[in-house]
Every structure is written in structure tokens, then in C-alpha cells.
Amino acid sequence: MALVDLFKFQKTEDKTVFSSLHHRVKKYFSDSSERDIVIATCVAGLCARVAYVDLDITKEEIEKLKSILSNWTRLPEKSINSICNMAVEEMNELSGLENHLYSTPLNDVLDKREKIELLVALFALSASDGSVSNMESEEIRLIAKSLCLNDQYFNAARSTVAQKLAALQNNK
Numbered sequence: 001m002a003l004v005d006l007f008k009f010q011k012t013e014d015k016t017v018f019s020s021l022h023h024r025v026k027k028y029f030s031d032s033s034e035r036d037i038v039i040a041t042c043v044a045g046l047c048a049r050v051a052y053v054d055l056d057i058t059k060e061e062i063e064k065l066k067s068i069l070s071n072w073t074r075l076p077e078k079s080i081n082s083i084c085n086m087a088v089e090e091m092n093e094l095s096g097l098e099n100h101l102y103s104t105p106l107n108d109v110l111d112k113r114e115k116i117e118l119l120v121a122l123f124a125l126s127a128s129d130g131s132v133s134n135m136e137s138e139e140i141r142l143i144a145k146s147l148c149l150n151d152q153y154f155n156a157a158r159s160t161v162a163q164k165l166a167a168l169q170n171n172k
Contacts, residue, residue, distance in 0.1 A: 019101040021045050024086050029079060038105045040073045040080075043118065044087040045102040046143055050122050052091045053139045062088065064128035068121045103146035115147045119157035127161040137165065 022041040029037060047068055051061040062084065069080045110118070119140060126136040137158060144154040158165070 018105065019045055021086060021090055022105075024090075025083055028082065029075070032075065032079075035109055036073055036075060038109055040069060040075060040083050042102040042106045043072050043121075044069060044083050046099070046106075046118070046122060047125050048087045048091055049099070049102075049143070050126050050136055050139050053135045054133055057088065057091065058129045060128040060130075061125060064125045068125060071121070072118075099143050099146040103143065107148060110147075112149070112153075115149055116153050116157060118147070119144055119149065119154065120160050123157050123161045127164040130164065132158075132161050132164050 019041065021044065022037065025041045026037050029040075032040075044065065047065045048057075051057045051065065065087070066080055066084050069075070069083060070077070073080065075083070106115070106118070122140050122143065123132060126132045126140065140158070141151075141154055144151075144157075
């Protein structure tokens, strides 16, 4: 075997790695479609990351998370409440995970328009407590990059909550 052969890459099967939240939701909602489970868990996971980036989650953020899940899935309210509760229970884990555990599956099922709508929803979630902190905005910027969206789309989504940006409120 030549030395060059050691460095050749072999094509491997493309497998998406899912978060523990995905596995929990899939276990409890096995009758739901895989697309619904992916969207519900990934949207809940990204929302949890944004809501908990400041190490605090408010009642308003939890209610907004439920509202966002309701808009993004065809799941009944009881299921949405369960997924939200699971996401809140795993909040500490979710805040430490890489965005790719949530964005990679979404990149496979959402088109560009839906990804932009998700960014708008994440900004609405972060604004639900009255202010969008710099940490929340930066977390959403990282999520936008992991969703393969450039700064143009990030800035457009952020402009929907411009009056609640903490950076602008401090300059008044």
C-alpha cells in the first residue's frame, strides 16, 4: 500500500445526527411523520438555545416557544406542550450543543423562505421578554450561518424587532 493510499477518502454513508431531544420526541410521538418530528424538535431546540443564551427563560419566552411550535407544526396543543416541556427540561444541554444538531436536519427539509421565516420567529422569541440582547442576536446570527443564510437575511430578520434591540435601547 502506497503512502498516498492512506490519505484517500472513502465515501461514507451520509447520516444525519440528531439531538437527544429528537430521540425523546420521536419515542413519544412515533405516530407523527418524520418531517413533523424533525421540524418540531429542531425548531424547539433552536428556540431553546436563543431563549436560554442569557441563562434565563421567562414565561413570555415559553409562551412564544409554544406559539412558534404551533405555527411550524401540525401537532395538537397537547403535543406542543409536551415538546416545549421536554425542551425546557433539557435547556442546560441544549445551550451547550452545536447548532448543527438542529440546523442540519432543517437544511434537509426547509427551503430558503422557510429558513428566513424561522429567523424572524427566533427574533420574535427573543423580543418576547421586551428586549433582544446582544447575546441573543449573536446566537441567531450563528444559527443563520448554520442554516446557510448570509448576513442579508439575518439583517432583514433582525430589522423586524429593531425597536427592541438592546444595543439601540442603550443609546437612547
